[in-house]
Amino acid sequence: MGKQEVNKHTWKMALSEQKERKPEDILRDFRASFFSMNRLASFNWTFLDNELQSNKSSEFISELLKQTCLHPLCGKFPPSVRFRRIFLSELIKREAAGCDPLDELYDALAQVVGVEETPLCHKSYFLPSGDAVSLLENVAVISEGTTGLVTWEAALYLAEWALENPQVFTGRSVLELGSGVGLTGITVCRSCSPVRFVFSDCHATVLEKLRENVRLNGLGGGKSPSVTVDQLDWTTAPEEQIRRIRPDTVIAADVVYDPEVAGSLADLLLKILKCSAAAEILICSTIRNPETYGGFKLRLEAAGLGHQVLTGPVGAVFPYNRLAPVELIKVFRVQDA
Incomplete structure (x- = not known):
């Protein structure tokens, strides 16, 4: 098996394992991907969508905010303004389709809307x-x-x-x-x-x-x-x-x-x-x-x-x-x- 095939196999295995992961594991993954500014497409949005559809509650998004934009590390070493803005917009889009509005989510977005991006x-x-x-x-x-x-x-x-x-x-x-x-x-x-x-x-x-x-x-x-x-x-x-x-x-x-x-x-x-x-x-x-x-x-x-x-x-x-x-x-x- 070639190097690229091994990497693809590893990636598929990781995706398979994600299906059986617990909410706290997913929250940890979101936190790691958020702070490393990983590609948004790689986030486990499917789990979030399923969670919102099952519970019709904003509780998971609230916990997700605490692990990302509201985490103390974000105040000290924040990812780029544009990345946070897109990430929060993605959360709002999914929250609007699955549960009642969450004030702290919109408050977090308000803090980065209109803020000038730096290099x-x-x-x-x-x-x-x-x-x-x-x-x-x-x-x-x-x-x-x-x-x-x-x-x-x-x-x-x-x-x-x-x-x-x-x-x-x-x-x-x-x-x-x-x-x-x-x-x-x-x-x-x-x-x-x-x-x-x-x-x-x-x-x-x-x-x-x-x-x-x-x-x-x-x-x-x-x-x-x-x-x-x-x-x-x-x-x-x-x-x-x-x-x-x-x-x-x-x-x-x-x-x-x-x-x-x-x-x-x-x-x-x-x-x-x-x-x-x-x-x-x-x-x-x-x-x-x-x-x-x-x-x-x-x-x-x-x-x-x-x-x-x-x-x-x-x-x-x-x-x-x-x-x-x-x-x-x-x-x-x-x-x-």
């Missing part, structure tokens, strides 16, 4: 512990000449993999390449007990947002783990900088999307392994363009690097599009294999 928003992702990783992101997928100001599927997948494989990070010094807004790294810091974590990127605006998100989630400031945010240019990074970091584990997510940077990344990974031979390198990619991704693997081979695809089920912790093919590989020097 920034917050997305929050709930960890198994119940705590949330909250990130300041750009609303637009591409802004200020970079795609690094939003969270991508491979970052979410790698974070889920890390939650299931904490031993790869526990007690180790970890370097993340192309950290973006920081979802994977912050999850590792909050849940996997590294002794040191180095976030890195090369884009000035991304680094600024990354530092803000690190602070937002209570990392740094002398707390454990030791956390730094470094500028790291793959084409010019000196060996001295790599030796200073001396990582035990290196991770990267959704960094293989541009053929022009594939060679620079391969050269950097070789440099890291020369400076820190025992480093464990994990690269996670959403395969949007098989030709580009295949080209990256050829550049690894040309640099004397091999790779192993890491397979196996990964628990669904965060809501995101699981139909997108994602691959996680471990990179190593061929002579060390």
